[in-house]
Amino acid sequence: MSEMTAGQIRYCYACCQQVPGRATSCPACGTLQPPQPELSASERHSDKLIVAALLLCFFFGWLGLHRFYVGKVGTGILTILTIGGLFGLWPLIDFIVLIFGAFTDKQGRKLTRWT
Numbered sequence: 175m176s177e178m179t180a181g182q183i184r185y186c187y188a189c190c191q192q193v194p195g196r197a198t199s200c201p202a203c204g205t206l207q208p209p210q211p212e213l214s215a216s217e218r219h220s221d222k223l224i225v226a227a228l229l230l231c232f233f234f235g236w237l238g239l240h241r242f243y244v245g246k247v248g249t250g251i252l253t254i255l256t257i258g259g260l261f262g263l264w265p266l267i268d269f270i271v272l273i274f275g276a277f278t279d280k281q282g283r284k285l286t287r288w289t
């Protein structure tokens with residue numbers, strides 16, 4: 175295993191406990207872990223754009239449109255039902271998270287592209 179992947183956080187596919195990067199088996203349940211395949215750029219990063227999500231979040235965040243945009247339909251509907259998740263609190267948090275490039279799409283891929 176290379177130094178690059180050694181620090182990665184992995185989770186046991188059997189019990190979902192955190193597995194250290196170098197471990198070949200789960201410290202919690204002992205299940206042998208499959209080797210981590212190298213992810214391509216398109217698998218690690220979302221193809222959705224931060225700018226688009228930011229604009230949707232800013233103008234229609236209370237409708238959860240930015241969440242629909244990245245495929246998070248469930249939490250998008252939840253945002254509408256709760257009127258922007260406690261009156262605009264969720265969109266505000268999402269807005270900040272988006273700016274810092276930590277917002278993820280439905281597949282858990284980070285939105286890293288601005289344009």
Ligand SMILES: [Zn+2]
Nearest residue numbers: 186189200203
């Ligand atoms: Zn385990």
